[in-house]
Amino acid sequence: xxxxxxxxxxxxxxxxxxxxxxxxxxxxxxxxxxxxxxxxxxxxxxxxxxxxxxxxxxxxxxxxxxxxxxxxxxxxxxxxxxxxxxxxxxxxxxxxxxxxxxxxxxxxxxxxxxxxxxxxxxxxxxxxxxxxxxxxxxxxxxxxxxxxxxxxxxxxxxxxxxxxxxxxxxxxxxxxxxxxxxx
Numbered sequence: 001x002x003x004x005x006x007x008x009x010x011x012x013x014x015x016x017x018x019x020x021x022x023x024x025x026x027x028x029x030x031x032x033x034x035x036x037x038x039x040x041x042x043x044x045x046x047x048x049x050x051x052x053x054x055x056x057x058x059x060x061x062x063x064x065x066x067x068x069x070x071x072x073x074x075x076x077x078x079x080x081x082x083x084x085x086x087x088x089x090x091x092x093x094x095x096x097x098x099x100x101x102x103x104x105x106x107x108x109x110x111x112x113x114x115x116x117x118x119x120x121x122x123x124x125x126x127x128x129x130x131x132x133x134x135x136x137x138x139x140x141x142x143x144x145x146x147x148x149x150x151x152x153x154x155x156x157x158x159x160x161x162x163x164x165x166x167x168x169x170x171x172x173x174x175x176x177x178x179x180x181x182x183x
Contacts, residue, residue, distance in 0.1 A: 027105065028063040029145075031155050033178025037078040037093070040171040053078035053093065058176050062101055072114050073098040078174075087126050093172070094121045095161065097139055110145040120163045135165040145180050153180035 035056035042051040056078035064070040078093045097116035104111055120137035123130055143157030154177075161172040 028061070028183040029153075029180050030059075030061050030183075031178040031180040032059045033057070033155065033176055035076050035078060035174055035176045037161075037172050037174040039093075040173065049082055049084070050080075053080045053091075055079040056174075058178060060178075062103075064103070064105075068102055068104060070101045070103055071098065072101040072116065074116060076174075076176075090125045092123050092125075095119065095137055095139070096121075097137065099138075103145075105145070108147040110147075111142070112145065113140075113142040115140050120161070122163075133165065135163050137161055137163045139174075141174075143176075147182075151182050153182065154178070155180045 035058040037053040037056055039051045039053065042049060056076065058074060058076040060072055060074040062070055062072040074095070074097045076095045076097075080091050082089045082091065095118065097118035099114060099116040099118075101112055101114040103113075116139045118137055119134050121132065121134045123132040139159050139161040141157055141159030143155060145153050145155050147153045157176045157178070159174040159176070161174055163170040163172065
C-alpha cells in the first residue's frame, strides 16, 4: 500500500510541475460519474468482510484561476451492505470536499493533481437504528481529463482519502470514471 501512496504522490508532483509550465486555459468544468472505494481499515480489522464499496457516485465542479492553477469542489457517495448472517448493516459514506487543482490543459489529454479538504459523513443502519458520524477528511488525487469533443470529456481519477477520527486516520483509496462537461 505504501508503494501506491508513493506512486500517487510522484504522479501528483509531476502533474504540478507540468501545470506550472502550461498555457492559460480559462475554463470551468462539471463532472459526474461512478466511484469505487475501498475502506482499508475495514479490510485490516475484518478480513472476512469485503472492504469494497462497489456502489458509488461523484460530482465535481472546477475552474481555473490562472495558468495551471484552479479550484475544485466535490461531493460523493459510496454504499455497501455488509454480508453477515442475520440483519445486514448498510453503510453509507458521503464526502463534501474542496481545494486547489493543478491542471495542464494545453492538449486533448489534460493531467491534473488536486488536494481537497472537507468532511466525510459515515452512517451505518441496522433495522431501524442508524448511527452517523462526521469527521475531517482530506483527499490527494490525480488523474486525466481526455477531451472527446469541444465541450465533453472523460475523467479517469485515483484518490487516496484520509478521514481523521478520534486521533486515528482511516484510509480510503478510490477510483472514479466520470463524464466532464466544459464551459
